[in-house]
Structures are given as C-alpha cells and as structure tokens.
Amino acid sequence: MSLADYQQRVKTLSDQLIELQRPIRILDAIKWPATAQAQFLASNGSKLPDVDQAYYHRIKLDFDPMVLRDRFLMLRREVQRTLGRKDGLGGILTDTIDQYLLVIELLRTRGTVDFGRHSRALYGSARDHLRGDRKSLRQLGEKLCEIFSLPAAEHLSRPYSNHISAPAAVEILQQRLGNYFQPGDIRVILSDGIVSDAAAGGDYIKINQDSEFTEFDLQVLEVHEGWVHVGTTLNGRKQPWASWLSVGSPRVTACQEGLAVLMETLTFSSYPRRALKVSDRVVAVDMAEQGADFVEVYRFFTERGMAAKDAYKITQRVFRGGTVRGGSVFTKDLSYLRGFVENVNFIRSAIQSGVPEILPMLFVGKVTLDDIPTLYQHYLEGTISGPHYIPAMFRDLNGLYVWFGFASGISVINMARVQKHFHSLFKDMPKVAPLYDKVIDTAVV
Incomplete structure (x- = not known):
C-alpha cells in the first residue's frame, strides 16, 4: 500500500482506540470517600477502613465490561488484518489494546483477590527485578529510603515550609506554564474532588483547594505535571496519524512517571522529602503485597515519624481498589521508581550506543521505552511527528550528552x-x- 494509505489506516485505527478507551477511568473507579480518612484517624488508626467489594460495586462503571471487551477484541483483529501482524505501529496498537483488556478485568474485580493479580500484570510487583540487574524494586526502595531519611536531608528541607495557598499556587503555576506552552494550551484550576495535592488532565492541572505548597512543590508540579504529563498529551494530540499517542494505558505509566521524576531531578526541582515519598511508596506496596493490612502499613510509617495524614495518604494509595486486609493491592506506585531507573538507563544506553538523537522522542506522546525505536523509524518516514513541546535540555542535547556521558564513565569506579x-x-x-x-x-x- 502507499504511504498515504498506510497513514490513513493508522489514523482510523488510532481514533477507534481513543473512542473505545474514553469511558475507562481507573482512578475514578477505585477512589475512596473523603470521609474514610476522617473516620480512620478518629479511631487513632486502629480500625480497618470500611471499604470492601460492596463499596466498589456502588461505584458504577461508565461502560459494560463485557460489551467493551468484545469491542476491543474486534479492534485488535482489525489492527492485525489492516496493518499486518508484523507492522511496528500495529504491534504498539495491539499491545495497547491488550492492556485495556486487562484494565477491564482489573476494574471488574475491584475489592477481590483477583484485583491484585491484574494490577501486578499491569504495573508489576515490588519483588520484580530491575531490568538488567539482580536487585528488586523493594531493595532499591529501602536503600533510597535510608539515604533520604538521613538527618541532613531533613535539615535541607527545614527552611521551606508550606506557606503558598492553593489559589496563589494556581496563579503562579499558570504564569510559569504560560511561558512553556502556547497561549490557551493549558489551564491550572482549583479542585475539591482529588485526593492528591495536584493531578494532571489532558490540558489542565488540578490543584487541591485544601492544600498548601512550598516553592519546591510548585517547581515539582511545573515540570512533573506540566512539562511531562500535559506536555506529552498535547504532543500526542498534535500527531496527524498516530492519535493514540495522546492517551495512556498502564503500559506507559512507568515511562511517564519515571520521566517526570527524572525531569524533577535534571531541573533541580526536587528535594529529599519528595524523593523519600517515591521510595516509601515502593516499601508500602511490598508490605501490602506480602499480606500486611491497612493498619499495619499505616503504623509502619507513623512509627518512623511520618505525620498521621501523610501516612494515611500513602497507605490509601496502595490499598485502593484491592482489599484492606492486604495481599490484593494497587501496585501503580511502583512506576515512579521503576520508570526513573529505566529512563536513566535508556538515556545512558542511547548515548553509549551513539544514537542520542532518539532522546527527544521520549516526549512525543504517551509511550514506553520499547516503543521509541519503532516510533523514531516512522518519524523518519513521516508518519510520526516530532514532539512540539520539549524541555530545553532535550532540545539541545549537548549538556545532556555530557552529563550522562560522565555518569556512565565514572560508574566503573569502586x-x-x-x-x-x-x-x-x-x-x-x-x-x-x-x-x-x-x-x-x-x-x-
């Protein structure tokens, strides 16, 4: 077929995929009521939250699981028939469809032991080994917890107290992101319906109206939620043919979250307490996977000196969707650390292999690292457009090349x-x- 015919087929299949995934909202389907925190803390952390399978059944999904499953299977067959089983972009589309089929099963089994099994299939386990290494995520998480819990780390963060209100944070972030994005491309808004301090949507960032922020927090939100999460969404929307790059299934979560944490680091926006959160989440997931219940995980963190509300938040993130008695939990929070390590190794490998020009493709849309060589080949032929929004260090690769070149070189030192x-x-x-x-x-x- 001609290139034009091929591109049109990719566009048609991509648009169908976007339409099918539209009603799937994982976090909305497993969110806990705001009252759960107040009730748990009122019991001094001694009573398991009243969140069970019956609770999740009351959160109605915006789709019929069996009907949507059949439609994804039909699209899968259409991708293979139209593009061929060996086509690179067809393979990425097929893998993405397979992920959504798993997501349907994940949400269909909320509050059961099967939820944890499907979560591990999507996001992995804390006992997984890092690619190319013998260490597990839990082992790395514990080592980083040790580093970021040293007295000096707390001392460095001490002068930066929470004093920026949510409305002020909205104004500051809107101004800063207006310098990165084109006018009208991104909105920063107040919200009373999110659990975290902030969350990114397709072209917006929600700020929790009940939260307060430090200057460091705003720097993190600017690059993490803005440059990476919103930026890659907008870059995906600018794709003329591969429109599916604007939406993300769980297969891209590690790359996305890891890239966002890496950008925090490269821009010196992060701080020890923030990095400790990433490491703590790995430990929390592993404890819950191994059978610790909600109260046990919560107390583990409070006994280490974490504030009660913070300990509740990190524990709640892990247990949402699964069972509060442990074993079956939501393992998505492993993506931050796993993705950080994999992104760093990807960049180092690209530089050592002599192909640093591929690195801006990290921002081309919602991708996995394994997708990038295929996407780059189709970029060269014209089916994939290069990313529009790219952080400065990925636009001019000289500094990045030197930084990671030195990092690779000194890694041989004992x-x-x-x-x-x-x-x-x-x-x-x-x-x-x-x-x-x-x-x-x-x-x-």
Missing part, C-alpha cells in the same frame, strides 16, 4: 573505596550543621 576515604574526613563533623543560618548571615554581610 564507590565503596571512594566513600571509605571520604568517610574518614566526615566522621568528626556534626551530623546536622546550621548550614542555612551561615549562608543567610554571609549574604546579609
């Missing part, structure tokens, strides 16, 4: 020996020095 040498210099230093007071005094002088 860090244990290096650390042993410097530890002898650090051992007599106070564990928490009044760093900021000194800096402020010097600045005033």
Whole structure:
C-alpha cells in the first residue's frame, strides 16, 4: 500500500482506540470517600477502613465490561488484518489494546483477590527485578529510603515550609506554564474532588483547594505535571496519524512517571522529602503485597515519624481498589521508581550506543521505552511527528550528552573505596550543621 494509505489506516485505527478507551477511568473507579480518612484517624488508626467489594460495586462503571471487551477484541483483529501482524505501529496498537483488556478485568474485580493479580500484570510487583540487574524494586526502595531519611536531608528541607495557598499556587503555576506552552494550551484550576495535592488532565492541572505548597512543590508540579504529563498529551494530540499517542494505558505509566521524576531531578526541582515519598511508596506496596493490612502499613510509617495524614495518604494509595486486609493491592506506585531507573538507563544506553538523537522522542506522546525505536523509524518516514513541546535540555542535547556521558564513565569506579576515604574526613563533623543560618548571615554581610 502507499504511504498515504498506510497513514490513513493508522489514523482510523488510532481514533477507534481513543473512542473505545474514553469511558475507562481507573482512578475514578477505585477512589475512596473523603470521609474514610476522617473516620480512620478518629479511631487513632486502629480500625480497618470500611471499604470492601460492596463499596466498589456502588461505584458504577461508565461502560459494560463485557460489551467493551468484545469491542476491543474486534479492534485488535482489525489492527492485525489492516496493518499486518508484523507492522511496528500495529504491534504498539495491539499491545495497547491488550492492556485495556486487562484494565477491564482489573476494574471488574475491584475489592477481590483477583484485583491484585491484574494490577501486578499491569504495573508489576515490588519483588520484580530491575531490568538488567539482580536487585528488586523493594531493595532499591529501602536503600533510597535510608539515604533520604538521613538527618541532613531533613535539615535541607527545614527552611521551606508550606506557606503558598492553593489559589496563589494556581496563579503562579499558570504564569510559569504560560511561558512553556502556547497561549490557551493549558489551564491550572482549583479542585475539591482529588485526593492528591495536584493531578494532571489532558490540558489542565488540578490543584487541591485544601492544600498548601512550598516553592519546591510548585517547581515539582511545573515540570512533573506540566512539562511531562500535559506536555506529552498535547504532543500526542498534535500527531496527524498516530492519535493514540495522546492517551495512556498502564503500559506507559512507568515511562511517564519515571520521566517526570527524572525531569524533577535534571531541573533541580526536587528535594529529599519528595524523593523519600517515591521510595516509601515502593516499601508500602511490598508490605501490602506480602499480606500486611491497612493498619499495619499505616503504623509502619507513623512509627518512623511520618505525620498521621501523610501516612494515611500513602497507605490509601496502595490499598485502593484491592482489599484492606492486604495481599490484593494497587501496585501503580511502583512506576515512579521503576520508570526513573529505566529512563536513566535508556538515556545512558542511547548515548553509549551513539544514537542520542532518539532522546527527544521520549516526549512525543504517551509511550514506553520499547516503543521509541519503532516510533523514531516512522518519524523518519513521516508518519510520526516530532514532539512540539520539549524541555530545553532535550532540545539541545549537548549538556545532556555530557552529563550522562560522565555518569556512565565514572560508574566503573569502586564507590565503596571512594566513600571509605571520604568517610574518614566526615566522621568528626556534626551530623546536622546550621548550614542555612551561615549562608543567610554571609549574604546579609
């Protein structure tokens, strides 16, 4: 077939996929009532939340699972018939359809032991090994928790208290993101219907009207929710043929969340307490997977000094959709750490393999890392458009190349020996020095 005919077929199938997935809203289907937190904290964290299978049955899905399943299967056959079983873009479409078939089963089994099985199939398990390494996600999570829980980490965050109100945060973020996006492409709005402090939609960011923020929080939201989540959605919407790149099934979650955390790091927007959240989520998922119930996971974090509301939030994220007695839980929160490691390794590998020009494709839409070589080939032939919104360090790759080139080069050094040498210099230093007071005094002088 001609290139024009091929592109039109991709467009038709992509639009059908977008239409079929439209009523699927995973987080809306497993959300807990706002009253659950108040009731749990009122019991001093001693009573399991009253969220069971019957509760989830009262949250009606916006689709008939069996009808939608059959329509996805029909589309799957149509993709293979129209594009062929060996076509690269057809393979990505087929894998995406398979993910939505699993999502239907996930939501159909809310509040049961099967929910956890489907969640692991979609998002993985905390006991999974990192690609190309023997360490599990839980092991890496524990190591990072140790690093980000050191006294010095808390000291660094101390001067940055929550003092920016939600309405002020909306105005600040709207102004900053207006400098990154074209006028009218993104909205920042107040919301009273989200559990987290903020959440990204297709062309908007919701800010929880009951939350307060630090300057660091706003920096994180700007790059994490704005540049990555909204940016890749808008880039996907600008695709002339591969319109499915504007929507994300769970198969792209690790790449998306990992890229967002990486951008926090590359722009120096993150901070130790934020990084600790990412690591804590891995530990919470593993405990719940291994059978700890809601109260046990909650108490694990409060006994480590976490505030009661924060401990509830991280625990609730893991248990939503599953069973509060443990074993069957929502493992999506593994995506942040897994995706961060995989994105870093992807970038390092692209540089060492001599193909850094492929890296901007991370922002072309909602993708997995394994999709990118195929998408890049079709970009060269004209079926895939390059990303419109790209952070500066991915637009001019020189600095990124040098940064990750050095990182790859020094990875051969024996860090244990290096650390042993410097530890002898650090051992007599106070564990928490009044760093900021000194800096402020010097600045005033």
